[in-house]
Amino acid sequence: MSSYSLYIHVPFCERKCGYCSFYSVRKDDGLITSWLDGIAHEARKFSGASVKTLYVGGGTPSVLTLTQWHELMKIIHANFDLSSLTEATCEANPNSLTPELVNFLKANHFTRISLGVQSLNDDELRILGRIHDSRQALRAMHLVRESGLMLSCDLIFAIPGQTLRSWAFSLHTVMNYAQHISAYQLTLEEGVPLAQYYGNDDLNTAGYKFYRYAQYLLPRKGFTQYEISSFAPDGRECRHNIAYWHQENVIALGPAAVSYLDGVRTANPRTLNAWLAGEEPEREVLSPRDRAVESAILSLRTKWGIAREDLLPDLEAVIASMPADLFVITPERTALTQKGMRVGNAVWCEMLGV
Numbered sequence: 001m002s003s004y005s006l007y008i009h010v011p012f013c014e015r016k017c018g019y020c021s022f023y024s025v026r027k028d029d030g031l032i033t034s035w036l037d038g039i040a041h042e043a044r045k046f047s048g049a050s051v052k053t054l055y056v057g058g059g060t061p062s063v064l065t066l067t068q069w070h071e072l073m074k075i076i077h078a079n080f081d082l083s084s085l086t087e088a089t090c091e092a093n094p095n096s097l098t099p100e101l102v103n104f105l106k107a108n109h110f111t112r113i114s115l116g117v118q119s120l121n122d123d124e125l126r127i128l129g130r131i132h133d134s135r136q137a138l139r140a141m142h143l144v145r146e147s148g149l150m151l152s153c154d155l156i157f158a159i160p161g162q163t164l165r166s167w168a169f170s171l172h173t174v175m176n177y178a179q180h181i182s183a184y185q186l187t188l189e190e191g192v193p194l195a196q197y198y199g200n201d202d203l204n205t206a207g208y209k210f211y212r213y214a215q216y217l218l219p220r221k222g223f224t225q226y227e228i229s230s231f232a233p234d235g236r237e238c239r240h241n242i243a244y245w246h247q248e249n250v251i252a253l254g255p256a257a258v259s260y261l262d263g264v265r266t267a268n269p270r271t272l273n274a275w276l277a278g279e280e281p282e283r284e285v286l287s288p289r290d291r292a293v294e295s296a297i298l299s300l301r302t303k304w305g306i307a308r309e310d311l312l313p314d315l316e317a318v319i320a321s322m323p324a325d326l327f328v329i330t331p332e333r334t335a336l337t338q339k340g341m342r343v344g345n346a347v348w349c350e351m352l353g354v
Contacts, residue, residue, distance in 0.1 A: 004049050005250045008055070008076075008252075009256060009257040010035075012025060012059050013060045014027060014096065019156075027063045032064065034276055039254060043078075048081060050083070052084050052085060052086055054088040069101070088111050089111070095136050112149060113144050114153075115178075117170075118130055120170040121170065128186075141153065150180065152178060157207055158210055175223070180231070183231065187203065208342070215342070226302060227241070227245065228341050245298045256269075264283065265283070265286065267283075292312050293312070297352070305336065308331065325337060
């Protein structure tokens with residue numbers, strides 16, 4: 001029997017951050033009860049599926065009470081086979097991560113906590129609209145480290161007013177606690193509050209030096225860049241995310257969650273109310289060519305790249321037409337160099353244009 005990666009979207013936050021475009025609503029116990037009922041209903045469609053990785057994301061999963069977490073785990077155990085589980089991750093925010101929740105997660109199959117640190121500079125956190133401060137972030141990182149669970153930290157660069165000195169401080173400090181670092185450039189989608197003050201063109205220009213510094217520093221401290229935004233020592237990579245980049249089968253539950261099963265992508269209704277009302281998900285059947293193009297783009301996000309035998313001839317021609325220092329090309333595989341990763345979006349746009 002095939003094993004799947006399982007994603008569960010927890011669409012609740014204490015407050016929406018000014019840059020965030022992920023779907024979430026303000027936490028409410030009544031809504032959470034309805035959401036749990038909806039997760040149970042949706043999970044039954046996949047009853048008996050074997051799960052190899054589990055990722056509970058959001059939103060902010062750490063805003064759930066322990067009682068609500070118990071209910072969620074009952075649903076997971078009732079519908080999925082966890083005997084092949086190799087990794088389980090929970091996203092958390094520093095202000096809502098408690099010792100009790102960490103102990104619960106550790107006792108219930110979880111191996112990783114992905115912590116939304118974003119910055120260790122309080123001015124930068126205020127600009128982002130985060131509701132935690134640097135002191136809470138340090139406390140939360142210490143809490144996870146002492147628990148023995150693996151810690152992954154998210155950091156954001158190109159924050160207005162950010163300096164290389166403050167970025168370096170965040171990176172160096174987080175490295176003392178985390179075994180995995182995700183470094184994301186601040187990008188503002190239309191409609192998010194910060195977009196009325198800042199433009200992406202300026203952020204993109206500002207972001208280059210921060211990203212390049214992360215590429216310089218982290219590998220020298222044992223953190224290999226194994227994906228465009230992801231750094232970890234060998235063997236500490238996020239297996240769940242690798243499943244996405246390798247087009248493996250992913251079951252996704254909850255509003256706005258997207259499943260991928262054997263070339264069919266299913267996007268759940270984008271709001272909690274629509275999802276609870278049972279609106280039909282959007283279904284996309286990828287053609288063999290679409291799957292091959294998507295596979296190339298996703299694989300090129302990673303240090304492993306794509307097998308030459310899986311690369312369509314016209315895509316190989318596009319790569320051959322681009323500067324040679326963007327790629328590492330061997331008889332077996334094609335991958336991006338560090339420089340190539342810095343201009344990854346441009347590479348993918350060229351490939352999509354074929």
